[in-house]
Amino acid sequence: MVRGSALIEQVNLKLGLNLEAEGVDTLSGLLVARIGRMLEKSDLVELDGAEAEVVEVENDRATRVRITMADAAGHSQAERVD
Numbered sequence: 001m002v003r004g005s006a007l008i009e010q011v012n013l014k015l016g017l018n019l020e021a022e023g024v025d026t027l028s029g030l031l032v033a034r035i036g037r038m039l040e041k042s043d044l045v046e047l048d049g050a051e052a053e054v055v056e057v058e059n060d061r062a063t064r065v066r067i068t069m070a071d072a073a074g075h076s077q078a079e080r081v082d
Helices: 008-015 027-035
Strands: 044-047 050-058 061-070 076-079
Touching: 008 027, 008 061, 027 044, 027 050, 027 061
Parallel strands: none
Antiparallel strands: 044 050, 050 061, 061 076
């Protein structure tokens, strides 16, 4: 589970991703930028090499996000960033 307030840079370092979005610093902001609207519980957002599922929302921001990594064989594995 990842906090929505986690810095994109931190998520990239911990999970080996290369996520970017212009004008945002947090995972929640990146998800809003990717989906193009305010987030809702259970939203799924495709990321490069992973998928994000919004688990909890407070004040239109994702507070908890489940990141599922895709391995080379296409299998998924949930990851956690503290």
